[in-house]
Amino acid sequence: MxxxxxxxxxxxxxxxxxxxxxxxxxxxxxxxxxxxxxxxxSTEAVLQNIAESALRRQLDHLTRRLSGLSDQTPAHQLVELGRAYIEWAIENRNDFQVLNSRMIRGTLDKEEVNRYHNALQHLTLSMLTRARDQGQLRPDMDPMLLSLVSRAFSYGLARLYVDRQLALWEVGDPDEDEYTKATAALEGFADLLLTNWRRDQPAASKA
Amino acid sequence: MxxxxxxxxxxxxxxxxxxxxxxxxxxxxxxxxxxxxxxxxSTEAVLQNIAESALRRQLDHLTRRLSGLSDQTPAHQLVELGRAYIEWAIENRNDFQVLNSRMIRGTLDKEEVNRYHNALQHLTLSMLTRARDQGQLRPDMDPMLLSLVSRAFSYGLARLYVDRQLALWEVGDPDEDEYTKATAALEGFADLLLTNWRRDQPAASKA
Known part of the structure; x- marks a missing residue:
């Protein structure tokens, strides 16, 4: 067989x-x-434009969400960035799937695609560095490495959600919906990464 | 457009x-x-058998690697589990891709597929619980939630590697190969999750 x-x-x-x-x-x-x-x-141009357009809209969504935050401490910004990333993937399921499929692998070395990834890493890194400077990150950890760790985590979580694999692992109440589960995982990761991010946590503006 | x-x-x-x-x-x-x-x-039987066979071999690989570990402290076991998971994905790229594609989404509710996922979560959870009992995990964190956090991270990292997206984010030396980068991310995550796991770290047996 x-x-x-x-x-x-x-x-x-x-x-x-x-x-x-x-x-x-x-x-x-x-x-x-x-x-x-x-x-x-050409087909190649179609695929490249799909990738660029999805990445542009993703980055717009993330930066809009961050600018709508009432609390601008870097730890809160980081948690909100993770939340906004997961929510973008859920709300833009098709874009997220195509963006992370082997179908557009040929676009990964394109300058424009790289520029968006650099911008996203830069955004994450600047928050991690400021969080460290404000004592909200363990001082022995390298922000650059943590940006990749955070990306792998958020990407994995978003993928599990979008691919409907989150239900395969139990967490807490079995009747909990998948969004509650994903949020609990995101906040659990934030607890590992950051200190005091829950203190005086304001409601995020959804603007 | x-x-x-x-x-x-x-x-x-x-x-x-x-x-x-x-x-x-x-x-x-x-x-x-x-x-x-x-x-x-039927085609459905083919897809279900692909999923079950891949999950069975994955679980065999992981448990074999763990039983070959000379240091049986739970923190070392957890790090080795993550390493073995990433390496299985790299060495069994086709299985990993199919297992995590929408093509076999119809198999996700099958009893056998659920049994393998339960076994993998159980394995992870037992290590996390023992790590907490031995003071190698933050006592305020829920091992059940951390098992999902660890899964999202390892899955995301393996996917970035297998889908050749790891190169899109910079970490350390730009000439570093992707495997070194993935290992650094895995160890960075272990540093967030566990205490003292690096102490007296033995070389893992690759048997």
């Missing part, structure tokens, strides 16, 4: 992504094919 | 997984189709 399962697994993993060439998208969207081709001349 | 990108995104996300019915797998693998059909009567 193993040989059959291996053949099936190989087939699933190596399958080509569905065709995204501009003409067929134009006819689906009811747009003049010539206009579509001038905007997006 | 947005309407074109949305159409493309929708197409990428809703694409059917490649067909895995037993006859075509049998002819690809050079096996009698009647035998293939008796082992795996």
């Amino acid at each position: 193993d040989v059959l399962l291996r053949a099936a697994c190989e087939r699933l993993v190596t399958a080509d992504p569905p065709c995204c060439e501009p003409d067929s998208l134009a006819s689906e969207a009811g747009i003049d094919p010539a206009v579509a081709r001038s905007l997006l001349p | 947005d309407v074109l990108l949305r159409a493309a995104c929708e197409r990428l996300v809703t694409a059917d997984p490649p067909c895995c019915e037993p006859d075509s797998l049998a002819s690809e693998a050079g096996i009698d189709p009647a035998v293939a059909r008796s082992l795996l009567p």
